[in-house]
Amino acid sequence: MVLGGVLTLGILAVVGWSLTRTPAAIARTNVQLLCYQVATTNFFASAGRWPTSATELVTNSLGIVFIYPSPPAQDGWGRQIVYEPYSTNSGYGRVVSYGRDGRSGGTDADADIEFRFP
Numbered sequence: 001m002v003l004g005g006v007l008t009l010g011i012l013a014v015v016g017w018s019l020t021r022t023p024a025a026i027a028r029t030n031v032q033l034l035c036y037q038v039a040t041t042n043f044f045a046s047a048g049r050w051p052t053s054a055t056e057l058v059t060n061s062l063g064i065v066f067i068y069p070s071p072p073a074q075d076g077w078g079r080q081i082v083y084e085p086y087s088t089n090s091g092y093g094r095v096v097s098y099g100r101d102g103r104s105g106g107t108d109a110d111a112d113i114e115f116r117f118p
Contacts, residue, residue, distance in 0.1 A: 022100065022109045024076065025075070025076025025077050025100065025109070026076060026109060026113070027076070028075070028076035029075040029076040029077075029081075029097045029113050030113060032073050032074075032075060032076075032081060032097075033081065033095045033096075033097065033113060033114070033115040034115060035067060036054065036057075036067060036073065036081070036083065036095040036115065037095060037115040037116070037117050039057045039066040039067035040057065040066075040086075040093065040095075040117045041117055041118065042066050043056070043057055043060070043066050044086075044117075044118070046062055046064060046066075047060070047061075047062055050085060050086035050093060050117075051085060051086075052085050053071075053083065053085060054067075054071035054072065054073075054083035054095075055070075055071055057071065058070045058071065071083065075097035075113075076097075077097075077099075077100055077102070079097065079098065079102050081095055081096065081097055082095065082096040082097075082098070083095050084096070086117065086118070092116045092117060092118065093116065093117050094114050094115065094116045094117070095114070095115050096112060096113070096114045096115075097112065097113045097114075098112055099111050099112055099113065
């Protein structure tokens with residue numbers, strides 16, 4: 001009986017922690033993606049061209065560090081953020097987190113978070 005109560009409390013604690021962590025993870029991810037979007041746009045304004053990779057935001061011929069810490073960045077769930085350079089075919093580049101579940105698509109906390117540039 002006591003073991004069941006302890007187990008129930010443990011499960012409730014984990015679920016409660018997960019629910020309170022999710023909004024923070026979404027907020028952290030949004031800030032991280034926004035930083036990459038701004039850094040990429042600033043790179044374009046300085047270099048006159050789009051960077052070919054996230055690494056170029058730190059190591060480039062201009063000698064300017066556009067983002068810190070150095071890539072690769074992680075989202076609020078500890079997964080690597082996807083950086084897709086600007087493409088003339090699509091007319092944009094983007095930085096993406098695949099959400100809490102780490103898979104494309106989804107809803108709520110599992111939804112993808114994407115910031116495009118330009």
